[in-house]
C-alpha cells in the first residue's frame with residue numbers, strides 16, 4: 001500500500017490501513033509531517049505553527065485520530081468563547097444549565113455587542129435551522145445559494161450579520177459570506193451550536209502542531225510500514241485503467257497493490273495526465289475548486305499583555321488573538337515566562353495578500369493595542385507574518401459537485417484530502433474523514449470491509465421537540 005502525502009488525510013488513511021494489517025509506505029515531499037496543519041522551527045530556535053489551528057467538540061473523527069496516535073491529551077478544550085468589539089464591549093458563548101438547544105440562551109441574551117433586534121433576528125434563523133435539522137429547503141436549490149443570500153432571506157439585521165454570523169463563519173469556513181455555500185454555514189450552527197451541548201467546545205493544541213504527529217510514524221512502522229520524508233512524487237503511471245506505479249526523483253519507481261493520493265487538490269490536478277482524466281473525468285474538474293487565504297501574525301512582547309487564552313475581535317482586520325504562552329505553558333507546567341507570545345489569525349485575508357509584511361504588522365499591532373490596554377506599554381520584541389495564499393479550498397456555492405469521491409474509476413487509485421467528497425468544509429476534521437473514507441474504500445475493494453468513520457455527536461436535550 002502506498003500513501004502519497006503526509007498531511008492529516010494521508011496520515012489518517014495510513015494509520016487506519018496499518019491498523020487493518022496493511023504494510024503502508026507513506027511518501028511526503030517535505031522534511032516533516034502535518035501538511036497544512038504543522039509547525040516549523042525559526043532560525044532563532046522558536047517553534048511556530050504555520051497558523052493557529054483549532055478544533056471543535058463536533059469534530060468526532062479528528063478526535064478519534066488523535067486518540068489512535070496518542071495525541072488526544074495534547075488538545076485542551078475550552079467551554080468559554082470570548083468576543084470583544086472595538087468599543088471594548090464583550091460577549092461570551094458558554095453553555096449554561098439548560099439542555100440543548102437552549103444551552104447558549106443565557107450567554108446569548110447577555111451578549112453586549114448585539115442589540116435586542118439583532119438577537120431576535122438571529123433567534124428566528126436558528127429556529128429555522130433547528131426545524132430542518134440543519135437542512136433548510138433552500139439549501140438544495142440547484143448550484144447552491146450563498147450564506148449571505150440565506151441570511152438576507154431570513155431578514156438578518158446588519159448588526160447580526162457583521163457581529164455574529166460573519167464573525168463565526170469566516171473563521172470556521174475561511175471565506176466571505178457571499179462566497180460561501182449556505183449548506184456549510186448552516187451545518188456549522190447545527191453541529192456546533194444547536195444539536196447538542198458540547199459541539200461548540202473549542203480544542204486548542206497545547207504543543208506545536210508538528211508534535212501531534214509523533215505517534216503516526218510509530219503506528220505505521222509497527223506494522224512493517226515506513227514513512228519517507230523529502231520524497232516528492234513526480235509522476236503517476238497508469239496502463240489499461242489501473243495505476244502501475246509512482247515515480248520519484250531520479251526515475252525511482254515504486255509499486256503497490258493500492259495507492260492513496262492525499263495531496264492538496266492543485267497538486268493532484270498537476271499530476272493528473274490526460275489518460276488519467278479520460279479514465280476518471282472528475283480529475284479534469286479539479287480546477288473548478290478555488291482556494292482562499294489565511295494570514296497568521298506572530299507577536300512576541302517583552303511582558304504579559306493578555307490573561308485570556310484567546311479572544312475573538314469584532315469588526316477589525318484581526319479576527320482572533322491566541323495567547324500562545326498560556327496555551328503552551330499549561331502543557332509544559334510553566335506559563336510564567338516574563339514575555340508573551342501572541343498569535344493572530346485572519347481568515348479569508350484576500351486584502352492582506354498584496355500588502356507588505358511591515359504594513360500588516362503595523363495594522364495588527366494597532367488593533368492589539370486597542371483591544372489589550374497592557375500592549376500599549378509593552379515593547380514588541382519580534383514579529384513575523386505567515387501568508388498562506390491557498391490555505392483551504394473555497395467553499396463556494398455548489399462546490400460539492402466538483403469534489404470527487406475517495407474511490408475512483410482508475411483501479412488501484414484512491415483519493416484523500418479535505419477537498420474530496422466528505423460533506424465537510426476544508427478542516428482538519430474533513431481531512432481525517434477523507435482519510436478514513438479512503439481507507440474504507442481500499443478495504444472494500446480488497447474484499448475485507450471495515451469501518452473507520454465515526455458518527456456525529458447525537459442530538460440531545462430538547463432538540464427533538466423542534467424537528
Ligand SMILES: Cc1cc2nc3c(=O)[nH]c(=O)nc-3n(C[C@H](O)[C@H](O)[C@H](O)COP(=O)(O)OP(=O)(O)OC[C@H]3O[C@@H](n4cnc5c(N)ncnc54)[C@H](O)[C@@H]3O)c2cc1C
Nearest residue numbers: 005007008009029035036051053054233391417418427428
Ligand atoms: C493557515 C491555515 C489555518 C487553518 N486553520 C484551521 C483550523 O483552525 N481548524 C481546522 O480544522 N482546519 C484549519 N485549516 C485547514 C487544515 O489545515 C486543512 O484542512 C488540513 O490540514 C488539510 O489536510 P490534508 O491532508 O487534506 O492536506 P495537506 O495538509 O495539504 O496535506 C497534503 C500533503 O501532501 C504533500 N505533498 C504535496 N505534493 C506532494 C508530492 N508531489 N509528493 C509527496 N507529497 C506531496 C504536502 O507537502 C502535504 O504534506 C487551516 C489551514 C491553514 C493553511
